[in-house]
Amino acid sequence: MAKRARVSIATVSRTVNGVPTVAPQLSRRVWKVIEELGYYPNTQARALVSGRSRTFGLIVSEITNPFFPEIVQGFEDIAVQHNYEVLLTSTVHDSKRMALSVRRMIERRVEGVAVVTFGMEEALLDDLKSRNVPLVFIDVGPSLPRISNIRIDYLHGIRHAVQHVAALRHHRIAFISGPLTLRSAVARQRAFTQSMAEIGLAIEPEYLVPGNHTMEGGIAAMRKLLGLPKRPTAVLCSNDMTAIGVIRESYDQGVRIPDDLSVIGFDDIRFAQFVTPPLTTVQMSQTEIARLTFNALLAEVQRKTPAPDGTEYTLTTTLVLRDSTAMAPNDAGRAKDK
Numbered sequence: 001m002a003k004r005a006r007v008s009i010a011t012v013s014r015t016v017n018g019v020p021t022v023a024p025q026l027s028r029r030v031w032k033v034i035e036e037l038g039y040y041p042n043t044q045a046r047a048l049v050s051g052r053s054r055t056f057g058l059i060v061s062e063i064t065n066p067f068f069p070e071i072v073q074g075f076e077d078i079a080v081q082h083n084y085e086v087l088l089t090s091t092v093h094d095s096k097r098m099a100l101s102v103r104r105m106i107e108r109r110v111e112g113v114a115v116v117t118f119g120m121e122e123a124l125l126d127d128l129k130s131r132n133v134p135l136v137f138i139d140v141g142p143s144l145p146r147i148s149n150i151r152i153d154y155l156h157g158i159r160h161a162v163q164h165v166a167a168l169r170h171h172r173i174a175f176i177s178g179p180l181t182l183r184s185a186v187a188r189q190r191a192f193t194q195s196m197a198e199i200g201l202a203i204e205p206e207y208l209v210p211g212n213h214t215m216e217g218g219i220a221a222m223r224k225l226l227g228l229p230k231r232p233t234a235v236l237c238s239n240d241m242t243a244i245g246v247i248r249e250s251y252d253q254g255v256r257i258p259d260d261l262s263v264i265g266f267d268d269i270r271f272a273q274f275v276t277p278p279l280t281t282v283q284m285s286q287t288e289i290a291r292l293t294f295n296a297l298l299a300e301v302q303r304k305t306p307a308p309d310g311t312e313y314t315l316t317t318t319l320v321l322r323d324s325t326a327m328a329p330n331d332a333g334r335a336k337d338k
Helices: 009-016 024-037 043-050 067-081 095-107 122-130 154-167 183-198 215-226 240-252 286-302
Strands: 055-060 085-090 112-116 135-138 147-153 173-176 234-237 262-267 280-283 311-316 318-320
Touching: 009 024, 055 067, 055 095, 055 286, 067 085, 067 112, 067 286, 085 095, 095 122, 112 286, 135 286, 147 154, 147 286, 154 173, 154 183, 154 234, 154 262, 154 280, 154 318, 173 183, 173 215, 215 234, 215 240, 234 240, 240 262, 286 311
Parallel strands: 055 085, 055 112, 112 135, 135 147, 147 311, 173 234, 234 262, 262 280
Antiparallel strands: 280 318
């Protein structure tokens, strides 16, 4: 290959390994020959020699939730630009699968792992921490060297959502949470109760309904709310999948959105703009999460001296207005209270 490209073996090696000191014209010549010969470098062998796998691990909760594929796609797009591979695994909230995922990543000598699960036991990652593998968490990471945290500012977006429906003269406002075993779900519900308190609106206990971040959970929670003597006129949801379930159950029971009921989701998954009506939601940018997590890992890999307390990044949430919210019914205590 080196002979055909008219370069040294060392130049071929530096080109394949992405060493930036190779002149652009030589690099193009080497890659042209690689394509002509159909050559595929043995990445595992290279990792053993160089000590670098150029592979990042990415752990997500469940690939079937539309929130996560967008993060995966964004993370992989950036990885390709930096000549990295991605080892992806989905835990489905199963500790055994999480342990197996960690084992696979150790075997593959990953250079860092992004844990985008919104709720897993940190103890399962002890093997990675003990091997000094850089880690990125969403909200839950300990303040230790080689660990980065993406802090989500849930309050900013949820506060705007509450203020939005209050400005539309809604007073009976319900909140459907995610599983309260998840810190992220607790944080979102806490942001809702704080935002309501800030504007002096009381929360009826029956308006706080637990869900499970699925459409089915949204349907079940909405059935409970529609069965109350005084129905809410606005419902905020802990994620968009829940909100889609709320919209479906409302349709089945003849509740018009937004005329009879205003609905707000959380996440701003791609589907949110295509439901009927298009969903008003709090955006937690998946593209930005992907960018922050990859860049945090890359920074740790390149950092010679780790920060003693780790590194923190902040992601702000914002309200995206669409068509699922409107003025509260003039007679909010009328037919919907029957």
